[in-house]
Amino acid sequence: MLKVYNTLTRKTEEFKSIEPKKVKMYCCGPTVYDFVHIGNLRTFIFYDIIRRVLEYDGYSVEQVINLTDVDDKTIKKSVELGIKLSEYTKIYADYFFEDISKLNIKPATKNPRATENIEKMQEMISTLKEKGYAYEAEDGVYFSISKFKTYGALSGLSIGGTAYRIKNDEYDKENATDFALWKLWDKKDGDVYWEGTLPKGRPGWHIECSAMSMKLLGDTIDMHCAAVDLIFPHNENEIAQSEAFSDKKFVNYWLHGEHLLVEGKKMSKSLGNFYTIRDLEKMGFDPMSFRLMVLDNNYHTKLNFYIELLKKYEKTFNDIDIAVHGLEILSRTGEAVVNNDIYALVSSFEESINNDFDTHAALVSFFSVISIINGRIKTGNIPLVLYKDIKEAIEKMDSVLGLLDGYEIPADIKEKAKEREAFRLNKNWVEADKLREQIKNNGYRIVDLKDRYVIIKDRKYA
Ligand SMILES: [Zn+2]
Structure with missing residues (x-):
């Protein structure tokens, strides 16, 4: 039985899919205006683990991770550089795919781009206007949060009498207010605009995710994942727009991953503590050491990153390597006797991953198997399970952990x-x-x- 912590209910619940053995999950993807940093990558590893655990449990998973390729930030950057928006965002979309593959993150079933789904956004906004949830102002179409009675349910925010609007894609809790669904063109947008059922303009960021989720996965989905900083306003706004549009529940389980801090501080370019996976590679690290570090910390805890700690994980990787490559030797020398521990370790591993994706505890079981093998290889003293069984155990666990890159020695x-x-x-x-x-x-x-x-x-x- 899979248990998940649902941000919406603030409870750990038994996971039940809408359709038997099928899961539809939407994950808020990157805004492709720059390289993703290791904090973003922590979130993408978190998405990957959820998907892999569901697959381990026998679900077939439709996983959508969008690319935000039109918003305030992407437009600003492309206009500054004088490059077409689509050319500019393609550069960083390509880098994004490279970076996640370095961390052995499985490709999503679909990676829709916002700019390819404008029609659905326009359809939703027009319907929201007809139903009285949205209204026109001088610079765009806005969602009226007072019309949506349960606004604030996800973030636990109570909304007072709000009488103003915000056009920015990003804002904080102090500004809980009507937000832009459609922004009318102005000259700082350059040649970025769409026409059609709405006047010349472009979508707000929040409507993009609602539209892509509903178009590709349907009105109601099983899971929606994001980082904690997206709970408000982004995910809260997604619920409001989607449910006001369809009159159906948008998402059954909301899952949010915690932040990554660098040496106890929020990562920022101005503090000089900002890392991409490319920076770590330039320092000589294997990106997979970072994946191991992320898995060793549960997604509900803040991960405090520092370089010395990453070095420790790189050392730990050596033990995995020795076990995996040493196992081949053991198979040849026939050093194998039955050891029931291995079955117990696989079951405790399964318990951990199904306990709200407790990867830290799962790694404890995994490393117990690794040390059984290494004990045998290094000292010859510890009895080992049958080669086939131990190989199977490792492969099973790794189908979730994704740590072994299966490299062959030339x-x-x-x-x-x-x-x-x-x-x-x-x-x-x-x-x-x-x-x-x-x-x-x-x-x-x-x-x-x-x-x-x-x-x-x-x-x-x-
Ligand atoms: Zn989103």
Whole structure:
């Protein structure tokens, strides 16, 4: 049984899908105006884990992650640079896909772009006007929050008498007020505008997600995911627009992932504590060490990132590598006896992931399996389960964790390692070290163990 914490009800609930064994989930995606930073990436790893757990539980998952390719920020940047909006956002959309693949985040079922779904937005806004939820002002069409009786239910905000409007896409709780659905063109928008059932203009940010979710997944969906900073106003506004439009419940379960802090502070370019995954790569880190760090912290807790801590995770990755590549040796030497621990560890892993995606506890089970293998490889003392069983256990767990990139050691590296082992056994240290160096220069590392060696990827901080 999968339990999830629902932001809307503020309770941990048993998850029940609308259709048996099918889940429709919408996740607020990136605004493609710049590189995504590691705080955004934490959120995207969180989406990935939810999807993988659902698949582990046998659901087929339709996962939509949108690209916001028209809003205040994208327009401002493209106009500043004098590039067409679509050309500008394509650059960062491409980078986004590269970055998430570096973290082994599964591609979403669909990645709709806001600019490709304008008609649905216009249809919704026109209907909202007809139903009296939206009104025209001098600079656009606005949603009247006082007309939507349950406004504030998601964020727990109580709305007083609000009589003003806000045109900006982003604003804070102090400004809970009527928000823009459609913004009339003005010259700072350059050549960005649409016409049709509404006057020349462009959509507000909030209507984009409602329209893409409803168009691709239907009026009511199982899950909607985002980072906590989107609860208000973005997700709150999505509920208002969608439910006022369809008269149906928009989302059954709202899931929100916590922030990432850098050395206890909010990440910002001006504080100089701003990182993209590319920055970490330039420092020599394997992006997957960051994935491991994220999984070790539950999504309800703030993750306090610092470089020294990331180095520790990179070291931990070595243990995984040794186990996975060492397992092959054990299969050849036939060192395998039954150990019931492994089955118990798989069950506790399953319990953890189904307990509101508790990846920290799941990793504890995973690393217990890793240390059973490494104990055997390093000391030869610990009895091991049947090769097939332990391999299956690791693969099962990794279908959720997504940590193993399944790299193969190239044949020439294996050959060099063999030659080196021969030199080593003959105590020809000079030649042995030369080969070790060559192997390292090719990106691999030989780990000498009691009576054998393992070849793994060379990680800078491991
Ligand atoms: Zn959104």
